[in-house]
Amino acid sequence: MTQIVTTHKNADFDAFASLVAATLIYPEAVAAIPRTVNPNVRAFMSIHKDVFDYVDRWSIETGRVTRLVVVDTADWARLGPIAKLKQRTDLEVLVWDHHTGGDIDAAWKCQESVGATVTLMVRQLKAMRKLITPIQATLFLAGLYEDTGNLTFSSSTAEDAYAAGWLLDRKADLALVSKFLRPAYGEKQKDVLFEMLQKNNRMKINGYSVSISRIPITGHVNNLALVVRMFRDIVNVDAAFGLFVSEEKNGKYKCMVIGRSDNEGLDVGTLMKSMGGGGHPGAGSAMLKGVNPEIAEQMIVDLIQGNQQSSVQISDIMSFPVISVPTDTSMAEVAKILRQQGCTGLPVVDDGMLVGIISRRDFKKIRKEDQLEAPVKAFMSTRVISIEPGNSPIQAAQVMVRHDIGRLPVVEDGRIIGIITRSDAMMYFYDLLPD
Numbered sequence: 342m343t344q345i346v347t348t349h350k351n352a353d354f355d356a357f358a359s360l361v362a363a364t365l366i367y368p369e370a371v372a373a374i375p376r377t378v379n380p381n382v383r384a385f386m387s388i389h390k391d392v393f394d395y396v397d398r399w400s401i402e403t404g405r406v407t408r409l410v411v412v413d414t415a416d417w418a419r420l421g422p423i424a425k426l427k428q429r430t431d432l433e434v435l436v437w438d439h440h441t442g443g444d445i446d447a448a449w450k451c452q453e454s455v456g457a458t459v460t461l462m463v464r465q466l467k468a469m470r471k472l473i474t475p476i477q478a479t480l481f482l483a484g485l486y487e488d489t490g491n492l493t494f495s496s497s498t499a500e501d502a503y504a505a506g507w508l509l510d511r512k513a514d515l516a517l518v519s520k521f522l523r524p525a526y527g528e529k530q531k532d533v534l535f536e537m538l539q540k541n542n543r544m545k546i547n548g549y550s551v552s553i554s555r556i557p558i559t560g561h562v563n564n565l566a567l568v569v570r571m572f573r574d575i576v577n578v579d580a581a582f583g584l585f586v587s588e589e590k591n592g593k594y595k596c597m598v599i600g601r602s603d604n605e606g607l608d609v610g611t612l613m614k615s616m617g618g619g620g621h622p623g624a625g626s627a628m629l630k631g632v633n634p635e636i637a638e639q640m641i642v643d644l645i646q647g648n649q650q651s652s653v654q655i656s657d658i659m660s661f662p663v664i665s666v667p668t669d670t671s672m673a674e675v676a677k678i679l680r681q682q683g684c685t686g687l688p689v690v691d692d693g694m695l696v697g698i699i700s701r702r703d704f705k706k707i708r709k710e711d712q713l714e715a716p717v718k719a720f721m722s723t724r725v726i727s728i729e730p731g732n733s734p735i736q737a738a739q740v741m742v743r744h745d746i747g748r749l750p751v752v753e754d755g756r757i758i759g760i761i762t763r764s765d766a767m768m769y770f771y772d773l774l775p776d
């Protein structure tokens with residue numbers, strides 16, 4: 342066998358559905374199932390054993406593979422042992438994925454932000470006018486519904502809904518879909534939920550209401566993602582995080598972080614990616630090994646505080662055009678402009694590039710009257726603190742506080758494109774406060 346299709350570890354319905362769909366698109370390829378598959382997918386597979394053709398991944402002689410089709414991920418690390426194929430230079434790799442990013446350098450890829458990978462596969466099946474069976478349609482719909490929360494997650498797109506319609510047209514069985522997607526909520530899950538509710542510590546971070554619960558876990562508990570979702574719905578915060586901590590044999594901690602967000606500004610998937618995991622804006626997870634749970638909690642707080650991409654960027658609130666002076670402007674002229682504009686400092690530019698800042702304080706360096714005729718570049722401060730337009734107002738405020746400055750030039754490719762003042766930042770924050 343020379344062509345294989347594979348997907349990520351802990352395959353969910355979208356992964357398994359995309360895998361099966363890929364074998365229709367690439368009839369020569371064999372579907373290789375990862376060692377770990379989610380329990381509900383495993384249950385589905387076991388009763389449809391004779392319907393789908395696939396092999397266990399460890400049975401594949403990887404040396405002979407010439408083409409690898411990867412679905413529902415673009416990350417080598419998520420593939421498990423088969424990732425050793427990464428070393429091969431003569432291997433053709435194709436990727437189908439609805440997550441952004443990933444380090445697989447594919448010869449060809451279809452990577453788009455839709456609700457489920459299977460939506461991209463359906464697009465191709467439609468284009469190829471492939472016939473699919475009701476059982477295949479049922480599996481594909483299960484994948485689509487699981488990853489889009491029955492088309493309610495904010496990551497869902499119109500195309501996901503059209504794909505669902507197409508699958509229903511092909512006789513996808515909704516009763517079966519809901520049977521297999523109905524998550525198990527049992528005693529263990531109930532205990533975890535109660536503990537989360539007892540420990541609920543709601544806090545305000547970066548304007549978002551957030552709850553982070555540290556819960557010790559012994560052994561494996563399924564469906565913790567469901568528990569976190571129920572918890573978020575009950576306590577009604579913008580985002581809820583569960584840190585499920587188990588102690589390993591070597592005395593180290595293993596910490597499973599699961600997040601759910603209901604606020605578009607707080608992208609849990611990006612956040613979890615920063616912690617080595619992944620997900621979507623509304624849901625994500627990361628596995629931290631050997632990390633103290635207190636530090637894991639602090640990481641989440643820090644990420645929400647600053648590093649996550651904000652929906653409002655500095656470029657939205659900065660002032661422009663900026664009054665600046667060229668380097669050869671005389672100090673007398675600078676003094677006049679400062680007086681006229683009523684500001685405490687001015688950026689100094691050389692052919693549009695920001696090269697310095699001149700402030701009222703710098704005038705103290707002037708000892709003799711005739712120095713007022715000297716160019717500004719002799720007195721300006723060249724240690725300029727600036728910020729890039731893609732940062733968030735929170736980050737701008739942090740920089741201003743840290744350096745005790747009231748005005749921050751916004752610089753793109755070395756050119757000054759605007760300025761953000763402390764009052765711009767304050768206005769933004771106060772506008773966000775409810776009436």
Ligand SMILES: [Mn+2]
Pocket residue numbers: 355356413439457458488
């Ligand atoms: Mn998926």
